[in-house]
Amino acid sequence: MNQINKSIGCNVTECKYHAxxxxxxxxxxxxxxxxxxxxxTKESTDCHSFEPKR
Structure with missing residues (x-):
């Protein structure tokens, strides 16, 4: 699952799906x-796919 998807930018390094x-x-x-x-607003939305790194 560690493939990079350049269609989805992310800087949340605490997420297990971060590249x-x-x-x-x-x-x-x-x-x-x-x-x-x-x-x-942006602040009223969230990435629901987020999972913390273990």
């Missing part, structure tokens, strides 16, 4: 969710 040496995600796709409806 480690480059600022990208290694997932084929991510799920984005919101925590207020309707979402009107």
């Amino acid at each position: 480690q040496n480059e600022p990208y995600c290694s997932l084929d796709r991510i799920d984005v969710t919101h925590h207020e409806e309707p979402a009107r």
